[in-house]
Amino acid sequence: MTSENKAPASGSIVVVGGGISGLTTAIEAAEVGYEVYLLEKNPYLGGRVAQLNQYFPKLCPPTCGLEINFRRIKDNPRIKVFTQAQVEKVEGTPGSYNVAVRLNPRYVNERCTCCGECAKACGTEISNEFNFGMDTHKGAHLPFEMAFPPRFVLSQQIIGTDDAQKAKAACKYDAIDLEMQPKTMNLQAGAIVWATGWEPYDAGRIDNLGFGQYDNIITNMMMERLASPNGPTQGKIVRPSDQKAPQNIGFVQCAGSRDENHLPYCSYICCMASLKQATYLRERYPDANIYIFYIDLRTPGQRYETFYKKIKEDKKVFFIKGKVAEVIEDPATKNITVVAENAVTGEKIKQTVDLVVLATGMQPTAANTKLPADLKYNPDGFILNDYEKGGMFAAGCAHKPADVVSSNQNATGMALKAIQTLARK
Amino acid sequence: MSETYLVEPDVGFIKEVGKLGGQDLKKCFQCATCSVACPISPDNKPFPRKEMIAASWGLKDRLIGNADIWLCHNCGDCSTLCPRGAKPADVLSAIRAYAVTEYATPRALGKMVNDPSKLPILLAIPVAIFLVVGLILKMFGVNWLNFAPTGDELWQADYISNYLVDIIMVPTFFAAIGVFALGLKRFLADIHANALLEGKTTQKKIEPVGFVQALIKTVPTIMKHGRFTECGENKERATAHMMVLFGFIGLFIVTGAFFAAEWVFHIEGPYSQINPFKWLGNLGGIALIIGGILMIAKRMGQKDQVTSYKDWYLIGLVLLLGGTGLLTEMLRLGGMYGLMALVYVLHLIFVWALFAYTPFSKLAHLVYRTVAMTYAEYAGRK
Numbered sequence: 032m033t034s035e036n037k038a039p040a041s042g043s044i045v046v047v048g049g050g051i052s053g054l055t056t057a058i059e060a061a062e063v064g065y066e067v068y069l070l071e072k073n074p075y076l077g078g079r080v081a082q083l084n085q086y087f088p089k090l091c092p093p094t095c096g097l098e099i100n101f102r103r104i105k106d107n108p109r110i111k112v113f114t115q116a117q118v119e120k121v122e123g124t125p126g127s128y129n130v131a132v133r134l135n136p137r138y139v140n141e142r143c144t145c146c147g148e149c150a151k152a153c154g155t156e157i158s159n160e161f162n163f164g165m166d167t168h169k170g171a172h173l174p175f176e177m178a179f180p181p182r183f184v185l186s187q188q189i190i191g192t193d194d195a196q197k198a199k200a201a202c203k204y205d206a207i208d209l210e211m212q213p214k215t216m217n218l219q220a221g222a223i224v225w226a227t228g229w230e231p232y233d234a235g236r237i238d239n240l241g242f243g244q245y246d247n248i249i250t251n252m253m254m255e256r257l258a259s260p261n262g263p264t265q266g267k268i269v270r271p272s273d274q275k276a277p278q279n280i281g282f283v284q285c286a287g288s289r290d291e292n293h294l295p296y297c298s299y300i301c302c303m304a305s306l307k308q309a310t311y312l313r314e315r316y317p318d319a320n321i322y323i324f325y326i327d328l329r330t331p332g333q334r335y336e337t338f339y340k341k342i343k344e345d346k347k348v349f350f351i352k353g354k355v356a357e358v359i360e361d362p363a364t365k366n367i368t369v370v371a372e373n374a375v376t377g378e379k380i381k382q383t384v385d386l387v388v389l390a391t392g393m394q395p396t397a398a399n400t401k402l403p404a405d406l407k408y409n410p411d412g413f414i415l416n417d418y419e420k421g422g423m424f425a426a427g428c429a430h431k432p433a434d435v436v437s438s439n440q441n442a443t444g445m446a447l448k449a450i451q452t453l454a455r456k
Numbered sequence: 457m458s459e460t461y462l463v464e465p466d467v468g469f470i471k472e473v474g475k476l477g478g479q480d481l482k483k484c485f486q487c488a489t490c491s492v493a494c495p496i497s498p499d500n501k502p503f504p505r506k507e508m509i510a511a512s513w514g515l516k517d518r519l520i521g522n523a524d525i526w527l528c529h530n531c532g533d534c535s536t537l538c539p540r541g542a543k544p545a546d547v548l549s550a551i552r553a554y555a556v557t558e559y560a561t562p563r564a565l566g567k568m569v570n571d572p573s574k575l576p577i578l579l580a581i582p583v584a585i586f587l588v589v590g591l592i593l594k595m596f597g598v599n600w601l602n603f604a605p606t607g608d609e610l611w612q613a614d615y616i617s618n619y620l621v622d623i624i625m626v627p628t629f630f631a632a633i634g635v636f637a638l639g640l641k642r643f644l645a646d647i648h649a650n651a652l653l654e655g656k657t658t659q660k661k662i663e664p665v666g667f668v669q670a671l672i673k674t675v676p677t678i679m680k681h682g683r684f685t686e687c688g689e690n691k692e693r694a695t696a697h698m699m700v701l702f703g704f705i706g707l708f709i710v711t712g713a714f715f716a717a718e719w720v721f722h723i724e725g726p727y728s729q730i731n732p733f734k735w736l737g738n739l740g741g742i743a744l745i746i747g748g749i750l751m752i753a754k755r756m757g758q759k760d761q762v763t764s765y766k767d768w769y770l771i772g773l774v775l776l777l778g779g780t781g782l783l784t785e786m787l788r789l790g791g792m793y794g795l796m797a798l799v800y801v802l803h804l805i806f807v808w809a810l811f812a813y814t815p816f817s818k819l820a821h822l823v824y825r826t827v828a829m830t831y832a833e834y835a836g837r838k
Contacts, residue, residue: 239493239537285487285539289485289487289539290539290540291538291539291540291541292537292539293539326485326486326487327485352488353487353488353491353492354487354488354489354492354539355492356488356489356490356491356492356493356537357492357493370492371488371492372488372491372492372502372505373488374486374487374488374505377500377501377502377506377654378499378500378501379491379492379497379498379499379500379502381499
């Protein structure tokens with residue numbers, strides 16, 4: 032880039048959240064010449080996308096998309112990435128913000144080679160939240176193989192225990208520093224893009240769908256982890272109760288979505304996610320029957336519609352128009368009977384399946400944790416963009432439920448909005 | 457679709473259902489959660505999802521002659537789980553109120569019973585009847601209406617003779633039965649036709665013997681409130697309903713017994729407080745009041761339930777019947793005869809309203825629900 036073409040960078044941009052939207056905003060802004068601070072609360076970048084097995088509708092693994100972005104970050108000195116970083120306070124006005132950030136200690140420095148000796152030395156098993164608690168990891172662990180930055184992390188709960196000492200002793204590269212302390216830093220920025228993303232809706236709150244009560248009822252995000260080669264079962268989709276291959280699988284669409292008692296809105300992606308997950312199952316188990324219970328199947332756009340039509344051709348995938356409102360577990364077999372009314376035939380259906388997948392929706396992160404900035408929200412916790420005021424913008428699923436494609440488009444747009452704030456200053 | 461069906465929406469019907477408590481009907485998006493949530497809905501053509509779309513489309517004919525609306529006991533399980541707040545329980549309740557007015561002749565009276573502004577007229581009717589009949593009889597020397605009786609110990613019959621009460625109430629009661637009989641004839645034909653159309657019955661026609669057998673099977677379920685207790689949300693509601701139902705049954709027995717005492721055995725009241733019928737009467741009155749209060753408390757505490765005029769009308773009637781009845785007795789025992797007479801007049805107004813307006817009000821459910829449940833039993837609807 033020649034200096035004549037360089038944008039008049041007069042200030043930096045803070046991007047909060049290192050998922051697919053935050054990555055996109057950060058990279059797009061940096062690649063036209065702006066300084067970007069990318070803040071991520073987890074020890075790794077990639078967010079929810081990193082947990083997926085495949086993208087729809089192309090069914091390619093998300094790591095390839097993430098890798099390209101990680102490469103662009105590595106190659107771009109204008110992006111400063113901070114993991115385990117949380118925004119504590121935002122003060123100021125558009126064009127001039129002061130952002131207080133807390134950096135939680137990783138206890139592992141840049142000398143880490145990911146050899147894994149520290150993890151082997153640890154004894155304590157910790158529930159693996161990356162896999163929704165379906166397995167455990169050690170007190171020292173790498174979040175997942177493709178994690179960026181590629182560096183182990185020590186869980187806070189082993190600090191001060193023998194495990195921490197053992198991990199430190201096992202490290203040949205002097206990469207473990209148990210003296211690391213939380214730090215606070217202040218960033219000066221002209222614009223802030225909030226790409227704080229989403230959380231799967233807590234399925235345990237949907238009383239009548241049995242999640243948390245019956246072993247063989249899982250959520251769609253759990254299914255992604257089960258299907259992932261780097262998941263708790265190395266990609267084998269098995270029932271949690273007995274690790275057996277399921278023969279009949281039921282998908283419950285709109286589990287807690289489009290429901291005043293839970294999330295009143297449509298999460299946009301769950302129909303496509305279930306159709307995609309049907310392909311995971313049909314590929315692994317050619318004899319398996321898939322029952323998809325839905326209110327309406329929403330596959331917006333020509334590409335998604337084509338995907339849906341293709342799945343519909345599969346004679347082993349049954350679509351039933353009617354929402355599941357009751358689940359019954361057979362205590363002996365741990366099979367689940369889902370109950371719905373087929374609204375087309377007017378018959379009540381009681382379908383017994385081996386595994387139930389609840390297509391739960393996305394809840395904006397800000398619904399459960401208010402962000403420390405002067406932002407406006409809709410009643411569901413999605414951030415409303417105030418373009419009149421400018422300065423701070425929400426991108427991706429912090430703003431509305433969206434798939435990866437729309438999130439990226441939106442995140443690119445918000446990069447431009449952030450740049451405009453700086454350019455007008 | 458091999459069958460074509462021309463939808464002819466009755467917009468007036470949709471509006472009326474809204475007024476009767478089904479105002480959230482149009483929020484329904486047909487997810488069918490309600491049909492599964494309902495603990496008493498059958499597996500074949502369950503309700504209330506199909507009723508919700510029929511009501512949305514204004515398909516009146518598919519609803520008023522549909523026995524399923526009466527199988528619903530309004531527990532509200534469907535409304536609790538409804539993701540849209542469309543309140544199917546209240547919509548069915550509104551459709552029932554509409555159906556009641558459709559089957560009761562004259563239809564105009566049904567409309568009046570559902571219209572709060574017409575309540576004063578409805579209550580003035582018994583006053584007029586008593587005055588007119590009483591005064592006409594007076595002209596012929598029959599002194600059954602006395603505005604200022606004298607004596608040390610008075611009772612309500614000294615003001616308004618029991619004979620006057622009976623010659624008005626008894627025909628009113630039988631007139632109500634007649635209205636029910638006319639309505640039921642059409643109702644039975646309609647629910648059977650609807651069941652045949654929707655494939656809800658195994659019976660080709662209604663055989664009287666089989667139907668009576670089904671009735672005999674159904675009555676114990678009603679008495680035990682079997683359907684109520686299957687509900688998840690509002691189980692306690694069965695207690696209140698049981699108190700009111702048994703209160704009414706008890707009072708009906710007492711009224712019959714005292715009628716016989718008066719007309720057959722010529723034993724004049726007031727009867728002794730230790731008379732077992734008196735006990736039953738007092739208990740019945742108390743049951744009405746407690747049951748009525750429980751019903752109000754329940755409705756006030758229920759956020760996802762609409763309480764409209766038709767509901768307040770019935771609960772109000774229950775409370776006022778019990779209240780004025782017991783108060784008359786207490787004022788008599790307390791020697792406050794003037795006030796007693798006044799309260800007794802009110803009591804008679806409510807009793808007459810109970811008899812006369814039952815076929816037109818929510819209370820008609822006692823007939824229609826019984827028949828619908830019997831039909832479901834007869835038709836093998838499970």
